[in-house]
């Protein structure tokens with residue numbers, strides 16, 4: 153019997169097999185990186201992003217996605233940020249690829265907004281399936297079936313009452329207040345009130361119920377990695393990790409909120425209670441199933457709390473650090489209130505008649521568009537040429553909202569400065585165009601944010617009511633807030649002293 157020569161046995165030893173495996177992996181990595189680089193080599197961007205996701209990973213680890221995306225302006229309006237990612241700050245490109253008749257579907261980037269086994273409107277890739285579910289939800293989101301303004305009024309009144317009773321500083325009492333957290337609780341209460349007919353009571357409890365906001369903060373890096381990096385996305389949604397995903401049976405975190413939502417939905421379906429004047433009632437009346445109602449009401453909370461909170465906190469931050477703007481807005485508010493031109497809380501129609509308030513809201517969005525980048529759509533199979541640049545089929549093209557909002561072409565000089573006057577010192581036509589561009593923070597076309605009516609109602613009321621009742625002063629002016637940015641912003645430690653309005 154012939155035996156294997158000893159020099160072949162050496163080749164089969166564990167050390168040499170590991171070495172060969174490693175070598176093959178390195179070879180595969182180099183070849184696939186070259187192939188990835190080659191495909192989109194004509195699109196400029198950071199070199200490291202042309203063959204790897206390291207540019208994104210760096211932003212995620214350092215929490216600096218916003219400044220890094222703003223800095224991409226130097227490469228032009230179509231910039232490569234990953235092997236298959238391109239972002240744009242050109243409003244016309246975004247309108248084109250997101251338009252009602254566009255043939256660009258959602259890229260697989262969207263799947264990772266899923267937080268339980270069921271898909272919701274935002275995570276569905278199939279356009280027809282997403283349109284079908286959207287049709288069942290539209291009346292709830294748009295306010296046709298839900299008294300959005302009444303719901304927001306109730307929560308604003310409660311916020312003002314709560315600040316007055318708990319967070320007020322006087323000449324004899326110093327009461328530092330973390331406005332970042334107060335606003336986060338407010339937006340959570342608004343959205344749960346509108347969705348389920350009863351707020352979950354974050355502000356009343358004056359604490360992070362079920363450790364929800366803490367758990368979102370703790371996992372923000374892991375969540376963003378699984379959103380942006382295909383390999384991490386695959387791992388996060390593989391059967392390997394189903395055990396660690398949020399579950400309705402969890403005692404805390406997102407799972408706990410899913411559990412509470414599921415209980416409310418189950419009770420409604422048990423009693424066939426379809427008439428409630430909230431979003432859940434509307435979804436049921438328009439034929440959403442029990443599972444769809446659980447996922448879609450939870451989505452309102454995920455999509456509608458930290459986004460709106462970012463807009464409120466950022467605008468408040470710029471207001472309290474810009475005395476000229478603060479005083480001018482305060483004067484407009486006091487004049488409208490003393491002339492009895494406004495209700496209490498102010499109505500949206502009344503707020504729209506206050507030009508400076510409107511300019512402040514737009515400028516706040518411009519300085520900090522709550523969704524920093526993303527919303528990638530996939531180029532159709534044959535590819536498409538945009539502004540003279542060929543985009544091969546399957547390339548994911550997304551929005552660089554922060555760079556778009558800092559465009560001199562769209563907003564004139566001094567784009568890094570908070571200056572609401574830019575919306576007032578121009579022709580009506582120029583103002584309308586700037587307003588249209590700011591509106592892109594909600595996306596555009598067929599994919600536009602479903603909850604923008606809710607957000608606009610909140611924003612039209614909150615600054616007026618906060619500044620009508622109170623004055624705000626940053627306690628640490630050299631570091632008024634801790635801010636990080638991923639696909640969304642996070643704000644912590646926004647310590648202010650709040651006093652009765654002078």
Ligand code: HEM
Nearest residue numbers: 273274455456459460522527594595599601602603606607
């Ligand atoms: C200032 C606040 C907000 C901003 C800046 C914002 C921004 C966005 C953006 C950029 C998108 C994605 C658009 C795309 O895919 O191209 C989106 C989608 C969505 N937003 Fe908002 N949003 C805000 C508030 C809200 C609120 C309050 C709600 C809930 C009441 C909400 C619910 C949703 C939903 C359900 C989607 C998915 C829509 C779909 O799949 O068609 N958002 N939002």
